[in-house]
Amino acid sequence: MSTINFAAREINFKIVYYGPGMSGKTTNLKWVFQQIPQNRKGEMVSLATEDERTLFFDFLPVDLGEVKGFKTRFHLYTVPGQVFYNASRKLILRGVDGIVFVADSAPNRLRANAESMRNLRENLAEYGIKLEDIPIVLQANKRDTPDALPVEMIQAVIDPERRFPIFEAVATTGMGVFETLKAVSREVLSRVASS
Amino acid sequence: MVEPAVALFGEAYERAARVLEELLRESGARYTLLLDRKGFVLVHKEALWAPKPPALDSLATLIAGNAAATQALARMLGEPRFNELLHQGSAHGLYVEEVGELALLVVIFDSSAPVGRVKLYGKRAAQVLESITQEAVVNPGTLGIDSEYRDGANALLDELFGN
Ligand SMILES: Nc1nc2c(ncn2[C@@H]2O[C@H](COP(=O)(O)OP(=O)(O)OP(=O)(O)O)[C@@H](O)[C@H]2O)c(=O)[nH]1
Ligand SMILES: [Mg+2]
Numbered sequence: 001m002s003t004i005n006f007a008a009r010e011i012n013f014k015i016v017y018y019g020p021g022m023s024g025k026t027t028n029l030k031w032v033f034q035q036i037p038q039n040r041k042g043e044m045v046s047l048a049t050e051d052e053r054t055l056f057f058d059f060l061p062v063d064l065g066e067v068k069g070f071k072t073r074f075h076l077y078t079v080p081g082q083v084f085y086n087a088s089r090k091l092i093l094r095g096v097d098g099i100v101f102v103a104d105s106a107p108n109r110l111r112a113n114a115e116s117m118r119n120l121r122e123n124l125a126e127y128g129i130k131l132e133d134i135p136i137v138l139q140a141n142k143r144d145t146p147d148a149l150p151v152e153m154i155q156a157v158i159d160p161e162r163r164f165p166i167f168e169a170v171a172t173t174g175m176g177v178f179e180t181l182k183a184v185s186r187e188v189l190s191r192v193a194s195s
Numbered sequence: 196m197v198e199p200a201v202a203l204f205g206e207a208y209e210r211a212a213r214v215l216e217e218l219l220r221e222s223g224a225r226y227t228l229l230l231d232r233k234g235f236v237l238v239h240k241e242a243l244w245a246p247k248p249p250a251l252d253s254l255a256t257l258i259a260g261n262a263a264a265t266q267a268l269a270r271m272l273g274e275p276r277f278n279e280l281l282h283q284g285s286a287h288g289l290y291v292e293e294v295g296e297l298a299l300l301v302v303i304f305d306s307s308a309p310v311g312r313v314k315l316y317g318k319r320a321a322q323v324l325e326s327i328t329q330e331a332v333v334n335p336g337t338l339g340i341d342s343e344y345r346d347g348a349n350a351l352l353d354e355l356f357g358n
Contacts, residue, residue, distance in 0.1 A: 095233035
């Protein structure tokens with residue numbers, strides 16, 4: 001649930017980028033950090049290994065501005081995608097308001113995408129949340145890989161019932177990055193407004 | 196959705212702020228913060244003499260992450276919890292105390308404040324803050340976020356991320 005600080009007149013939302021290792025979660029956040037104006041962002045914090053794999057999380061606060069007298073802020077997090085970091089992944093999901101699932105379009109990552117989605121479902125279940133309880137947006141990243149799989153095939157594996165919107169992206173060039181973030185933010189906002 | 200929200204405002208906020216101010220005075224610390232477990236700052240206070248603090252957003256996030264990891268470690272070892280967390284360097288120290296299930300108290304101090312005093316007053320303050328935060332747990336339905344707010348926020352999303 002979002003955190004509201006009436007005294008400081010702030011509303012904060014937590015959005016988590018999930019997905020298999022190397023799918024481009026951190027790259028999404030880096031792009032957002034590079035592109036948005038200085039006065040709309042805080043510091044980006046990355047807890048990563050020497051070789052730039054996420055170890056605990058990346059964090060980026062984004063200021064949307066003031067709405068009805070409330071400063072509205074999105075806290076963006078990425079999880080470590082590598083399978084053996086599951087304990088950390090679970091911790092990052094605490095208090096999540098919305099999820100971006102970043103899938104990898106490379107054929108040899110199809111199974112990793114599916115396993116990561118199953119892992120997301122299991123970890124949310126530990127907090128008593130079902131996938132359909134929370135705003136989720138899918139991103140098929142790395143569309144620039146020469147043998148990228150058709151989006152439908154990726155979707156068939158991570159979301160066979162086609163419940164969630166899916167966006168194509170090339171996070172390294174920024175294609176689809178803002179679209180994805182905007183979509184999940186909208187869903188988060190409409191969810192709190194109707195609760 | 197996932198867990199209850201702590202919304203401090205009005206009288207509860209004032210009380211929490213007073214507790215933090217008193218803690219600053221009694222312990223001689225630089226900064227005191229009350230965070231929720233997700234790493235959002237609920238209230239913070241700085242001593243008048245203290246230099247400008249580092250980015251509180253990042254600080255809060257790292258402390259909440261650290262506390263969550265410490266708690267997970269405790270459970271793996273069969274402990275219900277490790278109560279406090281203390282980091283001390285040559286010039287600065289960081290003390291974190293749980294405030295019930297929902298919040299964390301953070302005290303940042305330098306070598307002019309004895310650790311013993313920070314811990315003693317920190318624990319006392321955490322107890323008082325626990326009852327204040329418990330009263331400040333709200334039902335999301337009463338937060339007053341309406342469709343007018345949503346439409347305003349959506350317009351800002353378009354502005355920041357393009358149409
Ligand atoms: N070609 C291509 N490479 C990409 C794209 N997005 C990310 N990469 C590269 O893929 C590698 C991994 O990207 P990261 O963003 O670190 O992946 P991650 O999902 O954060 O990985 P973990 O932290 O291990 O979970 C990096 O070398 C990126 O430059 C893309 O759209 N196309
Ligand atoms: Mg990463």
